[in-house]
Amino acid sequence: MSTHTGVVLTVRDLGLANQTDQVDDIHRVLDTTIDYDTFDLLSRRVKNLGVGDELQKVVSYFKTPAGETPAGFRRALRLSGETLIVDLERDISRDKNGVKRPTKVLYSADSANPYEVEPIAPFIANLTCNPGIIYDLFLNNPKANVGNKFKDRDEVMTALGDVLGPGCDISVELNNPFNPDFDAILEEAERFREILSPWRVVIKVPHTGPVNADNYRQLLSGSGQLDVAYDKGSTADMLRGHRLALKLHEHGFRVNFTLMFEPYQAQMALQARPAFINSFIRHRKMQSERITKLLAAYEGSGEAHVVDELRSYLIANDYFPAGSEDIGEKEVLAKANDVQRHRGGRKGEPADGLDNVRHNLRALRQANLPDTRLIICSMEGPDNYPEIDRLLVEPEFADMADRIVVTTEPQYLARFTSTNQVVSYQRRFMKAAEGAS
Known part of the structure; x- marks a missing residue:
C-alpha cells in the first residue's frame, strides 16, 4: 500500500x-x-x-x-x-x-481432475497438465472420471477453467511436439487459447533431446529404450523444443519450458524466452542417491557384479542408449562418476538434491527476462517438500521469492498442511467440547 x-x-x-x-x-x-x-x-x-x-x-x-x-x-x-x-x-x-497474493512464492497443482482441483483452487496461481495427467490419470481412469462424465480434453479444459477462474494460469502440453507440421501445432495451441482465453493459457513445450519424429515410436514399444544416447542427437533434434518454444512465443503464446533436470539446461532454455522454466526434483535425486550407493559399493568391494548392476541401472534410466549391455567397466564407472560430480552442487551446500533449483534461480537473477518464473516440480516422499520449504527462506534467494512457483499433486501438497500434533490437539479440543455439550 x-x-x-x-x-x-x-x-x-x-x-x-x-x-x-x-x-x-x-x-x-x-x-x-x-x-x-x-x-x-x-x-x-x-x-x-x-x-x-x-x-x-x-x-x-x-x-x-x-x-x-x-x-x-x-x-x-x-x-x-x-x-x-x-x-x-x-x-x-x-x-x-490488483491486491498481492499472501506470499511472494506461488503455488501450483499438477492435475487435470476438476474434482481434485476444486478444493485447492483458491490457493494456487497455476495448474500444469501434460498428456499423462490428462489421459492416464483422469480421462481414462474410471475412478477419477466418475461415470465417464468427461469425454475429451476440450471438456476437461473447459471445466478446469470454470473451477479455477481468471487468476490462475493453465499450462497445458501439446499432444505431439514432434509433429513436423507447425501449422497443426499452432492450431492445437489456438484451440487451448480459445477454451482458456489468451490470458490464462500457457503452452508446455518439452526439451526434446535426441527424440524426433522418426524415432519417438521406439519409446512406445519393446523395451522403450532409444537407440541414441541422450546427449548424442543431432543439433536440430536437440534444439527442436527450443525452436518450437520460440516460435510459439513469436505467435503470442506464453510458454512453460519443461523437462529440465540439470542446471546446465537453464541458460539455453532462457534463449527461447519462456514464461516459465522448470527444476524437476524427485527422480533426479533418487537416481543420484542410487548411483552414489553403487559407486560406494564397488569402491568397497571391487566386485564385478556391482558394475553389472550399475550398468543395468544406467541403461534403464537412459544414461546409456539401447544396445549398451556390453559397454565396458571403465566407461560405466566414468559415466557414473560424471553424474556424481556434476550433481555435487556448490561446496558447503546441503545434499538435498536442490542444486539445480539454486542454480536456476541464480541464472534467472542474471537474465533479461524479469517476468520469467521458475517452477519447482516433481516431488514425493517425506523430504522433498520440507527441503524446498527451507530453501524458500534461504537469505540468498530472498530477492527471488516472487519468481518461484511450487507445483505438485494436490494431495502431496495437502499432506504438508498438517502434523501429528494437529490430531492430538483436535482430540483434546473435541473431548472438551463434547463435555461442554
Missing part, C-alpha cells in the same frame, strides 16, 4: 474528469493506490482519467462484478497526452483488484 507520512493516496484523489463512455469501468480502478511522488507528478500533468483496451476486454470476458478487476492482473498506469490510462497486465501474483 502506497503512503506518504501515513496518508494513503489513490487514483480517486487526483479528482480527474472521467472519459464519459468509460464511467462504469473507471469505477473499477479508482481505488488504485499510487505513491506520493507519482501522485505529485500526475496532479500536475493530467486532467482526464480513462481505462485501457485490455481492461475492457478482460472484465467483459470474465464477467467481472461491477467495481472490481479480476484476479490474475495487476493495474498499470500510462499517460496519453493529458489523460491517465489505467489498464491491466497479466500477473498471477495478484488477487482481485
Whole structure:
C-alpha cells in the first residue's frame, strides 16, 4: 500500500474528469493506490482519467462484478497526452483488484481432475497438465472420471477453467511436439487459447533431446529404450523444443519450458524466452542417491557384479542408449562418476538434491527476462517438500521469492498442511467440547 507520512493516496484523489463512455469501468480502478511522488507528478500533468483496451476486454470476458478487476492482473498506469490510462497486465501474483497474493512464492497443482482441483483452487496461481495427467490419470481412469462424465480434453479444459477462474494460469502440453507440421501445432495451441482465453493459457513445450519424429515410436514399444544416447542427437533434434518454444512465443503464446533436470539446461532454455522454466526434483535425486550407493559399493568391494548392476541401472534410466549391455567397466564407472560430480552442487551446500533449483534461480537473477518464473516440480516422499520449504527462506534467494512457483499433486501438497500434533490437539479440543455439550 502506497503512503506518504501515513496518508494513503489513490487514483480517486487526483479528482480527474472521467472519459464519459468509460464511467462504469473507471469505477473499477479508482481505488488504485499510487505513491506520493507519482501522485505529485500526475496532479500536475493530467486532467482526464480513462481505462485501457485490455481492461475492457478482460472484465467483459470474465464477467467481472461491477467495481472490481479480476484476479490474475495487476493495474498499470500510462499517460496519453493529458489523460491517465489505467489498464491491466497479466500477473498471477495478484488477487482481485490488483491486491498481492499472501506470499511472494506461488503455488501450483499438477492435475487435470476438476474434482481434485476444486478444493485447492483458491490457493494456487497455476495448474500444469501434460498428456499423462490428462489421459492416464483422469480421462481414462474410471475412478477419477466418475461415470465417464468427461469425454475429451476440450471438456476437461473447459471445466478446469470454470473451477479455477481468471487468476490462475493453465499450462497445458501439446499432444505431439514432434509433429513436423507447425501449422497443426499452432492450431492445437489456438484451440487451448480459445477454451482458456489468451490470458490464462500457457503452452508446455518439452526439451526434446535426441527424440524426433522418426524415432519417438521406439519409446512406445519393446523395451522403450532409444537407440541414441541422450546427449548424442543431432543439433536440430536437440534444439527442436527450443525452436518450437520460440516460435510459439513469436505467435503470442506464453510458454512453460519443461523437462529440465540439470542446471546446465537453464541458460539455453532462457534463449527461447519462456514464461516459465522448470527444476524437476524427485527422480533426479533418487537416481543420484542410487548411483552414489553403487559407486560406494564397488569402491568397497571391487566386485564385478556391482558394475553389472550399475550398468543395468544406467541403461534403464537412459544414461546409456539401447544396445549398451556390453559397454565396458571403465566407461560405466566414468559415466557414473560424471553424474556424481556434476550433481555435487556448490561446496558447503546441503545434499538435498536442490542444486539445480539454486542454480536456476541464480541464472534467472542474471537474465533479461524479469517476468520469467521458475517452477519447482516433481516431488514425493517425506523430504522433498520440507527441503524446498527451507530453501524458500534461504537469505540468498530472498530477492527471488516472487519468481518461484511450487507445483505438485494436490494431495502431496495437502499432506504438508498438517502434523501429528494437529490430531492430538483436535482430540483434546473435541473431548472438551463434547463435555461442554
